[in-house]
Amino acid sequence: MDRQKPKRLGITAKLLLWCMMLVGIFYATTSVLIFRIQNLVEVSTAIVNVNYDMDLSAQRMIQQLLSLEENRKRYEILQKDAYMEAFVSDLEDFGNTLTAVLGRHPEYRGPWAGLTREYGELLARSRDTGPKVLPDRIVTSWLDLLSAAREQNQQEMETRLNELADKSRAAERLGFFGLMASIGFGVLGSVFIAYRLNLSLSEIRRGIRELGSGEPARPVRVATHDELGELAQAFNSMTARLTEEEKMRQDFIAMLSHEIRTPLTSIRESVDLVADGVFGEVNEKQRHFLDISRQEALRLTHLLERLMKVSSLEAQRLKLNTEPLDAAALARQALDRLQSLALAKNIELKAELPTDFVFVEADQEHVTQVLVNLVGNAVKFSPPESVVRLSVTPEPMGRFVIFCVVDEGPGIAPEEQERIFLKYYREPSVRGSVDGLGLGLSIARGIVEAHGGALWLNSAPGCGASFCFSLPKPRTMV
Numbered sequence: 001m002d003r004q005k006p007k008r009l010g011i012t013a014k015l016l017l018w019c020m021m022l023v024g025i026f027y028a029t030t031s032v033l034i035f036r037i038q039n040l041v042e043v044s045t046a047i048v049n050v051n052y053d054m055d056l057s058a059q060r061m062i063q064q065l066l067s068l069e070e071n072r073k074r075y076e077i078l079q080k081d082a083y084m085e086a087f088v089s090d091l092e093d094f095g096n097t098l099t100a101v102l103g104r105h106p107e108y109r110g111p112w113a114g115l116t117r118e119y120g121e122l123l124a125r126s127r128d129t130g131p132k133v134l135p136d137r138i139v140t141s142w143l144d145l146l147s148a149a150r151e152q153n154q155q156e157m158e159t160r161l162n163e164l165a166d167k168s169r170a171a172e173r174l175g176f177f178g179l180m181a182s183i184g185f186g187v188l189g190s191v192f193i194a195y196r197l198n199l200s201l202s203e204i205r206r207g208i209r210e211l212g213s214g215e216p217a218r219p220v221r222v223a224t225h226d227e228l229g230e231l232a233q234a235f236n237s238m239t240a241r242l243t244e245e246e247k248m249r250q251d252f253i254a255m256l257s258h259e260i261r262t263p264l265t266s267i268r269e270s271v272d273l274v275a276d277g278v279f280g281e282v283n284e285k286q287r288h289f290l291d292i293s294r295q296e297a298l299r300l301t302h303l304l305e306r307l308m309k310v311s312s313l314e315a316q317r318l319k320l321n322t323e324p325l326d327a328a329a330l331a332r333q334a335l336d337r338l339q340s341l342a343l344a345k346n347i348e349l350k351a352e353l354p355t356d357f358v359f360v361e362a363d364q365e366h367v368t369q370v371l372v373n374l375v376g377n378a379v380k381f382s383p384p385e386s387v388v389r390l391s392v393t394p395e396p397m398g399r400f401v402i403f404c405v406v407d408e409g410p411g412i413a414p415e416e417q418e419r420i421f422l423k424y425y426r427e428p429s430v431r432g433s434v435d436g437l438g439l440g441l442s443i444a445r446g447i448v449e450a451h452g453g454a455l456w457l458n459s460a461p462g463c464g465a466s467f468c469f470s471l472p473k474p475r476t477m478v
Contacts, residue, residue: 051157334371
């Protein structure tokens with residue numbers, strides 16, 4: 001019975017969960033802030049509806065009492081009915097205001113019970129006997145009572161205003177710090193999620209880049225358990241299979257080269273014996289075909305040597321016997337070996353060499369092979385009556401010597417410049433017109449890198465190509 005795989009959160013589920021967390025944090029912060037604002041509104045409403053209204057009412061009642069007392073004194077002095085009518089009107093207005101205030105603020109009915117009783121008695125007597133029944137002490141006591149109530153109300157209003165200010169500052173701080181905390185948490189969380197996703201993507205990109213550049217495929221690290229983690233695992237399975245197949249291919253090439261070399265050597269020796277007349281006289285027509293056989297056998301031998309060289313480079317079994325060598329002499333030897341090939345195409349080979357002795361720490365056989373490969377390719381792809389230049393330039397303050405092979409050929413497109421160094425790769429434009437297996441540049445780069453140098457290309461379509469590589473100077477001369 002198959003075991004069920006444990007359920008894992010995918011990328012979509014993680015992002016959705018993170019968005020819900022951000023919404024929850026924002027909702028919680030907003031809810032607390034709204035609750036604080038509601039408290040501020042309640043305090044502000046209390047100040048407006050209670051304290052401010054009470055202050056205005058007490059002030060109006062005090063003004064009415066003062067007007068009432070003024071009209072009473074005028075009546076006593078002038079004995080005019082108009083003042084009596086104004087007195088009664090002020091008294092009724094005071095009563096209406098008192099009734100309205102007690103209706104809106106019932107908490108004052110107890111403290112103002114004496115004022116209410118005295119007002120009723122005064123109003124009843126005033127309608128019968130006139131304003132003379134209103135002693136000064138009653139007005140004074142009412143004014144003192146109203147002033148004390150107003151002063152108490154102002155103190156209470158001041159207390160509430162201070163409370164409102166404190167709560168406003170607290171709400172402001174809560175809103176600011178809550179917003180900063182939400183933003184900080186959101187940014188940090190988003191950065192963490194992006195880092196985790198980019199970690200997996202970086203590993204996969206690194207693996208794909210190494211695999212595409214022809215480097216040994218290394219497994220990528222599985223950083224997550226989501227879709228990217230599954231992709232990384234699939235990539236590791238693919239690279240493991242490719243590595244195994246590459247090893248099998250190397251073993252097959254090594255076995256094939258070894259098995260073919262012996263019979264090929266026998267064929268070459270047999271052809272040489274027949275061509276030398278050991279088994280009888282050879283006419284010109286027979287010699288011509290024997291020469292063709294010898295050349296093809298030699299071509300197969302060179303092909304096997306290249307295959308063996310590639311296998312040695314891939315298996316890192318290339319053995320170098322390095323020694324201080326004259327860089328100019330290496331360049332001249334390579335040009336001499338390819339002089340006949342260049343003359344056949346009417347191509348001129350030019351050397352641009354330093355006047356002083358310049359030495360490199362290198363293996364003569366392998367470096368000569370690199371130069372021959374590069375100059376041979378330049379001659380192969382250059383048009384007739386053109387020039388191929390080989391230059392040697394020591395770095396003035398560095399530890400390397402730069403070799404450059406420059407041709408006047410068709411150039412190489414930018415998208416093809418990195419691929420041409422891959423094993424068995426040939427540019428599409430020359431696959432059907434130029435012989436080769438696409439191993440020369442791969443072997444050249446492997447040899448140069450084994451020396452501790454680098455091989456690179458500068459080219460553009462229609463502008464020729466410049467292949468350059470660096471070799472280290474002897475340590476005693478750096």
